Amino acid sequence: MDWAEVGTLVALLAAGALLSGFLAGLLGIGGGAVTVPVLFQVLTTLDVAAETRMQIAIGTSLALIIPTSIRSLRAHLAKGAVDTVLLRQWIVTVPLGAMLGGAVANLLPSDVLEAIFAAIALVLGLRMLIGKLPFLLGRDLPGRVGRTVAGLVIGGLSAIMGIGGGVLNNTFMTLYGRTMHQAVATSAGVGVLIAVPGVVPFVVGGWGRPDLPPFSLGNVSLAALAILIPLSMPTVKLGATLAHRLTRRQLEIGFGLFLLTVSVRFIASAL
Template identity: 90%
Template structure:
């Protein structure tokens, strides 16, 4: 065993955990856009079967989002910034979308899932670079039908990517006149609604597959979670605190550039 290589992999996971926890608190996102590419790279170095890599990265990311989103939600609720009415209306539609998205992700070939991740990361990266959009679709959120459709789409796309839906929900809410601070706070709750049901298809879908690494439950890596969870949790509160004190524009630009880099990385890998 090459202990230097093992140390490098653990360091990568640790850095990804700290950053994903911070982003979970700061932007209300689950941090999956960070942990998925990090996990994918680690699984590639470990020579895990190509057919399983992306599913394991996405499934493990969703499992990580559960504790980070819950912690982020509690921090934001303490400040009274969460739209609990919207979360209650989405208590069925977002989880349903997440289950459907997770089921689709487990059925897709790994290379197709990589392409979808790259495409959505590209769009979200551009969205983050643009910042607050110079127009709105309305002065308040749409009615029940519009909210239902939005919840299904946010849940499905997020589960396919292994993210908490923060960027998608932030865009949705701010396009309809809600403040960024309320959107960020509410997105932490959306992450919980996505991750809890969304991880189930990955647990079930990978069960009994050949080529899985040790300490896996289906397409979820318990070994990776043992490193990611304890290291990501302390930075969530820091991110949530800064979210209410600082402008997020510089971080949005940095995160947008990161997403574009990730997208290009996956696109090059597909060539």
Template identity: 65%
Template sequence: MTLDASSILWLAAILIVASLVAGFLAGLFGIGGGAVTVPVLFSAFNAFGVDQSLTMHMAVGTSLALIIPTSIRSLFAHMRKGAVDRTLLRQWLIAVPLGAVAGGFLAAILSSEGLRGVFAVIAFVLGIRMAIGRLPFKLGDDLPGRLGRSIAGFIIGAISAIMGIGGGVLNNTFMTLYGRPIHQAVATSAGVGLLIALPGVIPYVGSGWGEAGLPPFSLGYVNLVALAVLIPLSMLAVPWGTTLAHRLTQRQLQIGFAIFLFSVSARFAWSLL
């Protein structure tokens, strides 16, 4: 598909806006921004004429690569405020990356429609949870023991790698269900995103290597041109979100997070119609 100059400029503008929003959300919710960049990249690759069987994998793989720098920036910003659960991150140094690698390989065998369906369903379920707010019950007074945490970390890593997100949508829910404050969950999620993205991107590079029909300057399912636009602008916006996160109440963060998740779910559900 051939695009004229105005179409290329329009797509560039969309990527610029998306990168700023992704960075802002990485700081605000402790997420890698993938829930924003995946649908935008999916649309952009479709517009450039990439085969539709490849566009979702390209969007997810490129999104995971973007999460690496944004999560690093977000993690250090939250660590300066002393809100990160460093003990949990140390205990997840093996479980979360293993889950991310497993999820990446599973995504490679899923269809584009399958990936979009997973994205829409999980985002909707988690949005309902955050919209409800404080539940009349807790799963425990504190996080489960080492085995329980490892199982949870593996699942969070696997689902996040399939969706191309940094795990904040899952880790925030996990920690708050066990009585942890939302601010600590948000801050810790920045570190979880790094544990997911670093190993999780490897299967997307490997499984897409040499695939026919990939756009120029692609390493497997990771496109370097999109990253060149997204990385610097998203990193610029991370501190804005971090600052706002520590000014909002727990309920305000929950409502904002729920609205965000519902919008993501609706976007991908619509794409399947």
């Protein structure tokens, strides 16, 4: 591989890191919807074994979500917008769902995982384009049983995709009458609850595999994290600040179109 190609890959990771951090603060998402396809493309270019590309992309994305979500949560806590009661109620169910989702992701073939990612990205992209849904499921969040089921589903699907659960949680909370600002702020905390336990199955599931790229901790690329973490952190606070000052409709449309593009790209590669 020549140095020009190496430079292109580093630039691609850097751009993904900056955008991932910004979206983590702005929309309360972990940024995995950006970093997973970027990492997958980089791993494909590096000719990493097809059987492990998607698992490494997702595992590394979840590892990146830990610091970006923590920083985003701190920024939103300072503004008093986080539903800390809901986060305390989800302190078991969301991590449990994330660990189960991570375990499932490590058992699935990479091409099946790509198809699942594409399908969920398609649904989430359409959800972002629709914007505020014209109906509510209730005037407040459901009771303990409903919140438990929601926490398990949000945690499980997010770990399978390598995302922080922001889009899923934003939809859940706003469908039950909560403001988008509170949903976005709370989603930063949900990202922490997902990423910390969710990354464990990817480390364990890839441990000792001979076909991993250098500097890997199971299905987590430490080399990619060395680029992603320092570049993503500065833009988190910027995104969180803008979340409380600007309308996000145009950004939601842009992000929705991005998700649809990612979905089509994965579907096309599978055909």
